[in-house]
Amino acid sequence: MHIVGAGLAGSEAAWQIAQRGVRVVLHEMRPVRMTEAHRTDAAAELVCSNSFRSDDAANNAVGLLHAEMRKLGSLIMQAADANQVPAGGALAVDREGFSGAVTKALNDHPLIEVRRGEIAGLPPDDWNNVIVATGPLTSAPLADAIRALTDESALAFFDAIAPIVHKDSIDMSVAWFQSRYDKAGPGGSGADYINCPMTKEQYDAFVDALLAGEKTDFRDWEANTPYFDGCLPIEVMAERGRETLRHGPMKPVGLTNPHDPTVKPYAIVQLRQDNKLGTLYNMVGFQTKLKYGPQQQIFRTIPGLENAEFARLGGLHRNTFLNSPKLLDAQLRLRAQSRLRFAGQMTGCEGYVESASIGLIAGLYAAANARGETLAAPPPTTALGALLGHITGGHIETVEPGARSFQPMNINFGLFPPLSQTPTKKPDGTRLRGNEKTVAKKQAMSARALSDLDRWIADHLRVAAAA
Numbered sequence: 001m002h003i004v005g006a007g008l009a010g011s012e013a014a015w016q017i018a019q020r021g022v023r024v025v026l027h028e029m030r031p032v033r034m035t036e037a038h039r040t041d042a043a044a045e046l047v048c049s050n051s052f053r054s055d056d057a058a059n060n061a062v063g064l065l066h067a068e069m070r071k072l073g074s075l076i077m078q079a080a081d082a083n084q085v086p087a088g089g090a091l092a093v094d095r096e097g098f099s100g101a102v103t104k105a106l107n108d109h110p111l112i113e114v115r116r117g118e119i120a121g122l123p124p125d126d127w128n129n130v131i132v133a134t135g136p137l138t139s140a141p142l143a144d145a146i147r148a149l150t151d152e153s154a155l156a157f158f159d160a161i162a163p164i165v166h167k168d169s170i171d172m173s174v175a176w177f178q179s180r181y182d183k184a185g186p187g188g189s190g191a192d193y194i195n196c197p198m199t200k201e202q203y204d205a206f207v208d209a210l211l212a213g214e215k216t217d218f219r220d221w222e223a224n225t226p227y228f229d230g231c232l233p234i235e236v237m238a239e240r241g242r243e244t245l246r247h248g249p250m251k252p253v254g255l256t257n258p259h260d261p262t263v264k265p266y267a268i269v270q271l272r273q274d275n276k277l278g279t280l281y282n283m284v285g286f287q288t289k290l291k292y293g294p295q296q297q298i299f300r301t302i303p304g305l306e307n308a309e310f311a312r313l314g315g316l317h318r319n320t321f322l323n324s325p326k327l328l329d330a331q332l333r334l335r336a337q338s339r340l341r342f343a344g345q346m347t348g349c350e351g352y353v354e355s356a357s358i359g360l361i362a363g364l365y366a367a368a369n370a371r372g373e374t375l376a377a378p379p380p381t382t383a384l385g386a387l388l389g390h391i392t393g394g395h396i397e398t399v400e401p402g403a404r405s406f407q408p409m410n411i412n413f414g415l416f417p418p419l420s421q422t423p424t425k426k427p428d429g430t431r432l433r434g435n436e437k438t439v440a441k442k443q444a445m446s447a448r449a450l451s452d453l454d455r456w457i458a459d460h461l462r463v464a465a466a467a
């Protein structure tokens with residue numbers, strides 16, 4: 001077995017395959033050839049935020065995906081849990097500790113060989129069980145070869161990187177620690193974010209500066225590339241309307257300024273801990289394509305960040321993904337050449353956790369193939385099955401039949417089949433009202449997912465998943 005790309009998906013796939021007793025070679029081009037965003041030669045490097053988002057398995061779809069991956073013995077989740085840093089209701093990690101732990105586990109596994117070097121074109125013909133997990137920054141020769149094979153122009157779009165600030169350069173006589181609604185979450189204290197308050201005048205001037213600031217130029221081939229809504233640059237949000245940021249990353253809700261408790265800030269900038277030492281904080285939702293000079297100038301107008309020192313400034317990046325419902329079969333194999341299976345962000349999922357989860361299932365499918373078996377798909381009622389359904393175009397009751405334009409997706413409850421019976425009453429027999437119904441519905445979907453996954457594991461996975 002060969003896997004191309006030791007990112008979030010490729011690392012998880014290699015682990016799953018080796019854990020099922022199959023030998024695997026993991027090819028990674030770094031450090032021989034770097035991507036535009038990776039900085040190290042470590043496996044599963046996190047190129048931007050250090051957050052795996054909500055860890056709430058009962059109420060949040062990505063938290064549920066975490067729980068399912070843990071049940072399946074995920075290496076990525078083991079390394080994340082072992083390296084978490086406080087982040088309110090989210091699971092955030094020390095990025096170096098995390099990717100160091102993944103790298104060590106892969107290197108130490110007797111059935112995994114990590115081979116450094118770019119696969120610059122289609123994998124050799126005599127590799128007959130391959131997973132391609134080269135991610136949003138797949139090197140051009142491989143991307144071109146795949147594009148030629150699929151006879152499609154691969155879709156591409158932009159995300160952007162948020163800046164990281166040295167904590168000791170933040171003025172804490174203006175800013176303060178607090179998580180929204182004081183939510184503690186896994187490993188958090190309820191006061192995990194640094195908050196910078198803005199008056200209406202400061203906010204208006206900030207929006208004007210974002211709109212006027214010089215942006216990175218587009219190249220010809222980039223000109224018509226659309227943004228993915230989940231990762232919009234801050235200045236693009238500002239272009240959509242003066243109030244957009246106040247209702248997005250700069251919303252002033254769930255927070256009280258202890259320096260001036262009676263005055264409600266008009267907008268708030270949040271920074272989240274980025275490393276275990278607590279010396280670096282990233283600006284939440286501040287992805288940007290502003291040039292470096294204007295970035296420093298504009299972000300230093302934020303109260304509390306007047307003297308901010310930036311460990312990393314924001315930047316642009318490209319994304320590449322296949323038209324998977326058309327090009328891949330239900331087991332993530334390329335219809336045009338079934339020895340090639342795809343995993344990770346290239347398949348049209350979005351985010352670290354989702355990419356790793358598709359690596360996990362691709363690894364299970366490939367290991368079953370190598371052992372002469374066929375693995376049934378995880379139930380569509382599970383987060384893993386729902387995401388897979390989105391990618392492979394499987395039957396999902398909430399998606400209308402007929403032609404549709406395939407777009408990358410984070411896991412969300414909209415991808416799950418509806419409940420056969422929507423809860424209407426609380427355990428004590430009283431009627432659910434308003435938002436309580438939505439909460440009860442999510443909780444019922446999560447409970448259904450976890451019990452269906454347990455059954456699938458018991459029925460189909462011979463080797464017991466790690467605890």
Ligand SMILES: Cc1cc2nc3c(=O)[nH]c(=O)nc-3n(C[C@H](O)[C@H](O)[C@H](O)COP(=O)(O)OP(=O)(O)OC[C@H]3O[C@@H](n4cnc5c(N)ncnc54)[C@H](O)[C@@H]3O)c2cc1C
Pocket residue numbers: 004005006007008009010027028029030034035037038044045047048049050117118119120121133134135136137138139142159160161316317318343344345346350351352353355356
């Ligand atoms: C700049 C940037 C910022 C992002 N920000 C976030 C974020 O904040 N949060 C989030 O959840 N997601 C973010 N994403 C998306 C995130 O990168 C993906 O969700 C995740 O890393 C995808 O996992 P993957 O395994 O598919 O790809 P990757 O993790 O990128 O791994 C692919 C690997 O393949 C290697 N490779 C590429 N081509 C070849 C080749 N030809 N031969 C050998 N090796 C090759 C690469 O070096 C890399 O190690 C961001 C992406 C980018 C590019």
